[in-house]
Amino acid sequence: MTLILLDFTNIDFDQLFGLNDETNPIMMLIWIVPIIIFVFYGQRIQLSITSGEIKKGIKKLDNYKTQSRTELIDYIKKNMNPKDDPTKKIDRFLDYFTIMPVDMDPNGIVSKVRHIVRAREDYSREHVKSLSPQTSDLELTKIQTLLEIATSLQMIYKVINHLYLTAKKQNNYPLILPLQMILPFILEEAEAMHKAIPAFKMGQPIGDGIGPMVVGKMMLDTKKESIAFQTVLSEIQYDGRKLFLLKAEGPGSTVGRPGDAVESIVSKNKPDVIIMVDAALKMEGEESAIIAQGFGAAIGGIGTERFQIEDIATKNNIPIFAIVIKQSVKEAITLMTKEIADKADSVRLQIYEMIHDNTKPGQSVLLIGVGNTMGVPQ
Numbered sequence: 001m002t003l004i005l006l007d008f009t010n011i012d013f014d015q016l017f018g019l020n021d022e023t024n025p026i027m028m029l030i031w032i033v034p035i036i037i038f039v040f041y042g043q044r045i046q047l048s049i050t051s052g053e054i055k056k057g058i059k060k061l062d063n064y065k066t067q068s069r070t071e072l073i074d075y076i077k078k079n080m081n082p083k084d085d086p087t088k089k090i091d092r093f094l095d096y097f098t099i100m101p102v103d104m105d106p107n108g109i110v111s112k113v114r115h116i117v118r119a120r121e122d123y124s125r126e127h128v129k130s131l132s133p134q135t136s137d138l139e140l141t142k143i144q145t146l147l148e149i150a151t152s153l154q155m156i157y158k159v160i161n162h163l164y165l166t167a168k169k170q171n172n173y174p175l176i177l178p179l180q181m182i183l184p185f186i187l188e189e190a191e192a193m194h195k196a197i198p199a200f201k202m203g204q205p206i207g208d209g210i211g212p213m214v215v216g217k218m219m220l221d222t223k224k225e226s227i228a229f230q231t232v233l234s235e236i237q238y239d240g241r242k243l244f245l246l247k248a249e250g251p252g253s254t255v256g257r258p259g260d261a262v263e264s265i266v267s268k269n270k271p272d273v274i275i276m277v278d279a280a281l282k283m284e285g286e287e288s289a290i291i292a293q294g295f296g297a298a299i300g301g302i303g304t305e306r307f308q309i310e311d312i313a314t315k316n317n318i319p320i321f322a323i324v325i326k327q328s329v330k331e332a333i334t335l336m337t338k339e340i341a342d343k344a345d346s347v348r349l350q351i352y353e354m355i356h357d358n359t360k361p362g363q364s365v366l367l368i369g370v371g372n373t374m375g376v377p378q
Helices: 013-017 025-079 087-094 109-129 137-170 173-202 207-219 258-268 304-315 329-333 344-358
Strands: 225-228 231-238 241-248 273-281 291-295 320-327 364-369
Touching: 025 087, 025 137, 025 173, 087 109, 087 137, 109 137, 109 304, 137 173, 173 329, 207 231, 207 241, 207 273, 207 320, 207 329, 207 344, 207 364, 225 258, 231 258, 241 258, 258 304, 258 364, 273 304, 273 329, 273 344, 291 344, 304 320, 320 344
Parallel strands: 241 364, 273 320, 273 364
Antiparallel strands: 225 231, 231 241, 291 320
16 A cells, blocks of 8 residues: 655645635635624524523423422322312412502501411411311411412412513513523522422421521420410510510411510510511521621511511510521521521520620510421420
């Protein structure tokens, strides 16, 4: 076989392909065609690429929605033993919606919102109980929470899917861009809710229950009384001060009604100071389970309970102090981590320090453990 060696050293490739000739039609096409494509089809290309990413997220939301519904129905069948198949009734619950009251005149809007939200809670509780009237209150609160999770996941999926399909229908990239930006945050919350289901099914404490856990431990071996719906109160003495201890009634999955409880307590025994203990969302970059102190009503939700407590404190000139334990969204609604649980004693010591700094012997303090008291007795 003869081996032929070619010498490429003396070949001018620029001249061969016309790269030195600025008027070369091939080079003009190489530069102009992409520009034309980008001008006329760039938005569609971007829409196609972005749509692929969003479709993956929507598929996850669809799986979360379907799995939460299935787990809810299976849990009801196993633990409530309903006479009839509850599937159709549960599907109706999942499609419930709440219309907020008219807010053109803001005067009295909080009481209207509170009325509507509580009416929905009462309605859901009674209709879930109708599936099996002998169901215990503990099981009922767990099923209510699972129902809220499934309902929320279904609504999230519907809204995100609607926004996506609308943008696709209009071939509108600017419309789909905001969806691409918020989707990671939506997925984070949806994943947290989905992963919270096992903890609620098993009746285990969640991260949000650190406030009730701190106060509940202080309530042990004391006489408890029901002060409001699913809310309990006890009294202890500490270093010459009277402490009113308030938390949701555990170990069920409930946050109680601390606003009504505070109103009842203040009307009978006006405290000199209110201290609220709750979980709080940490910022990115912050470590979990950090304890922070501050001022004001530390309580989440839609704002009605917070408004009620702030209004009572303002009218009676009672200062409100807060202690929060910082955690992520996932940590707040999933099984409580050991890191967060271990902070309970440190929080209690800070509470005593806060009482010493802001009250004198003979005065009284209302201490509120805010949060879902799932798996936390008193």
